[in-house]
Amino acid sequence: MTNQQNWPLWEVFIRSKQGLDHKHVGSLHAADAGMAMENARDVYTRRQEGVSIWVVESAHIHASNPEEAESFFDPANDKVYRHPTFYNLPDSLKNM
Amino acid sequence: METLQTPGREMTDLTDYVLHLADNALILGHRNSEWTGHGPVLEQDIAISNIALDLIGQARMLYQYAARLCGGTQTEDSLAYLRDAWDFKNCLLVELGRGDWAFTVLRQFFFSTYQYLLYQKLTGSRDATLAAIAEKAVKEVSYHLRWSGEWVVRLGDGTQESHRRMEAALLELWAYTGELTTDAPYESRLSRSGVAVAVPSLQVPWTQKVTEVLREADLRLSLEALLGNTWMQQGGKLGTHTEHLGFILAEMQYMQRTYPGSNW
DSSP: OOGGGOOOOOEEEOOSSSTOOEEEEEEEEEEHHHHHHHHHHHHHHHOOOEEEEEEEEGGGGOOOOOOGGGHHHHGTTTTTGGGGEEEEEOOOOOOO | OOOOOHHHHHHHHHHHHHHHHHHHHHHHHHHHHHHTOOOSSSSHHHHHHHHHEEEEEEEHHHHHHHHHHHHHOOHHHHHHHHHHHGOOOOOHHHHHHHOOOHHHEEEEEEEEHHHHHHHHHHTTOOSHHHHHHHHHHHHHHHHHHHHHHHHHHHHHTHHHHOOOHHHHHHHGGGGGGGGGGGGOOOHHHHHHTSSSSGGGHHHHHHHHHHHHHHHTTOHHHHHHHTTTTOOOOOOOGGTOOOHHHHHHHHHHHHHHSSTTTTTO
C-alpha cells in the first residue's frame, strides 16, 4: 500500500437523507476528485448510509486552533438569551 | 434448416441461457474476489470486492431462477457447487487468471460494457423474470462501467509503466472479447422469440464505447492494430473452457465436494 503516501487525503461528508445536513464521516486517499468520490461511495455508503456525498481535499480545510478555544468559544457561555430555546416547536418539526 | 420451436426445446434453451448469464457473473465475481485483502490500496480493495459481491448477487438471482427451471432437487447451490467445467457456459474472458491490476480493470471494463448493453436490452425481454433481474442489475453495472472505464484511462494515460501494463493487458485480452457478441445456438433461438438479447447487435455499440475510452486512455494505436484481428477465442458458452476454469472450480467447490451437504 505504498502508493497511498503519494495520494492526497480527502475529507468525506455524507447526507444521510434528504433534508438533513452533510456530516463529516471520515477521510480517505485518492489521486483526484473523481476517484475520491468513487472511493467515498465504496467505503462509506455501501450499507445505504447516504443519498449525497461531498469530498474536499483535506489541505483546503482551515481549522480553528485548539489553543484559541477559550477566546473563541467561552464568551458564549453565559449568554442564554442567544439560544432559541424559549420557543415551542410543533411536534411535526423533526429535524430542527 | 431450423426445426420448429417445441416447448421442450425452448425450456432447455432457456435453462442454458440463464445458466450462461449466471456463470458469467459467478466466475468473474469469484475472480475479482481474489483481490480481497490484496488490492493496491485499501479503498480499491473495497471497490473491487463490492463489484465481486454485486456480480455474485446477480449470479444468485439467476441460479435461483435456473433451479426453478430445472426442477427436481436442483438449488442455486447445487448449480454453483456441483457442476463440472464442461457444464459451465461462461465466456472465456471471465475465467482467465486474475492478472495484475491493469488486466483486472481492463477485463472488467470489457465485460461491464458488454453487460451494460446486454442488461439494458434484457429489461425488454418477453421473460418477466429475466427482465426484472436485468432491471435491478443494470444499475450496479453502470457503476462498474464507470469505475473500470476511469481506471483504464488513469492507467493508460498514466505513467510509462502503467501504460506498458495496460498495453500488455489489451494484447492479452483482445482475442477473448469476440465471444461476448457471438451468439451460441441457444441464444440465437431464444433471441428470435424475444426472450434473449441478440448479442451480435451489441457489437457495434460495444466497439464504439471501447474505442472512445481507449482513445482517451492513449491506447488508440494499439487498439487500431487489434481491430483488424478478427480471429477470436471461443467455446466457453458451449462448455469448452481454458485450463483456468478447472482451477477456479477446484478452489470454489472443494468444500462441497469433500463434505457433501455441509453448511455453516
